[in-house]
Amino acid sequence: MLGASIKKLFFGQRSLLNRRRYRHHNSGSGPILMDNVQRRRALAQFVDKAEVTVFDRQSSRTHFRWGPWVAGGQMLMWINFADFYWRYSMDKDEETGELHLSPAWKRACTAGIALVAGLAVGGGVLHYISRTMARMQIIDGGQMVRLETYKISGSGTRTKVVPIAGMFSRDKLYTGEGPNGVSRAKTSQYSIYASRKSSFAYIMSRSGYFRDPKAFDILFHRAVAPGKK
Known part of the structure; x- marks a missing residue:
């Protein structure tokens, strides 16, 4: 009986060792590690592809000519x-x-x-x-992102390529509402930054096409910009 009690104390589900592991997992490193694992899994789908369109506004390239x-x-x-x-x-x-x-x-x-x-x-x-996005593509096997935004002339678009590691959004895309699961009652816009040094966000329309909203959040949704604590 004494031996069983000692074993339960040190190795049971509520043992001292398991409590220490639980506290370590919830001290901050656990969730961060899990986020990194999820991002690696989300990026795996792009490894063998030259380019994948993850957002398309689905409107004319002269949409803002007014x-x-x-x-x-x-x-x-x-x-x-x-x-x-x-x-x-x-x-x-x-x-x-x-x-x-x-x-x-x-x-x-x-x-x-x-x-x-x-x-x-x-x-x-x-x-x-100029900050409204017409299309967003993940390229180079998941290493870079091609951003296609409208020109201020209202006719045509311009392209910018940025590293995917620096992109982030404090706004969550997936809401579970609407036909695509990305609708939001108070706004039809979604904002995303090209890097932590960006002063202005790019704007996406929630009524556009999103390839995988949940994976999109895994890749880009962060409460704090990359490189900041």
Whole structure:
């Protein structure tokens, strides 16, 4: 009986040794190791393939050709506002109640704010187009990723190749909702970064084609950018 109790104490399911192993597994290294194993398994499907399309927006390559017109229209509108403020901005004399042209510095500041607003809105439209992804392919046996984004002209796309190891997203793609399992109620967009040094994310449409959303999350979903703790 004494021998059986000692054996259970040191080697049973709730033994001291197993408790130590459990604590080590949950100390941080266990989940990280499992993540690395899952990523290696997910990448294995690309080893013998030259290129695999993992995302396609499935829209025309001239989908955003309205963009330059919208940006130009915004700029023209705000330029007119700036011209109006410069020419006709008035102040009221507190003593006489008469209106008179505002001082030049005041009119210049107001007109300048209008110009900055026009640049911000128009530039924002073009920037959104340039960060919107048309297609994403894993190439070179799973080592690199080819990103195809729209040109700011709205006609055609441009291509950039980045290492797959540096790509990450803090957003989770698979939600289990919608016909493809990637729908989200509050937004139709999914954001992904080309590297931890990227200031701006690339934008994907959740209504597009995703080859394998669950594998996509295994490869790219991270709470912290690669190389950061």
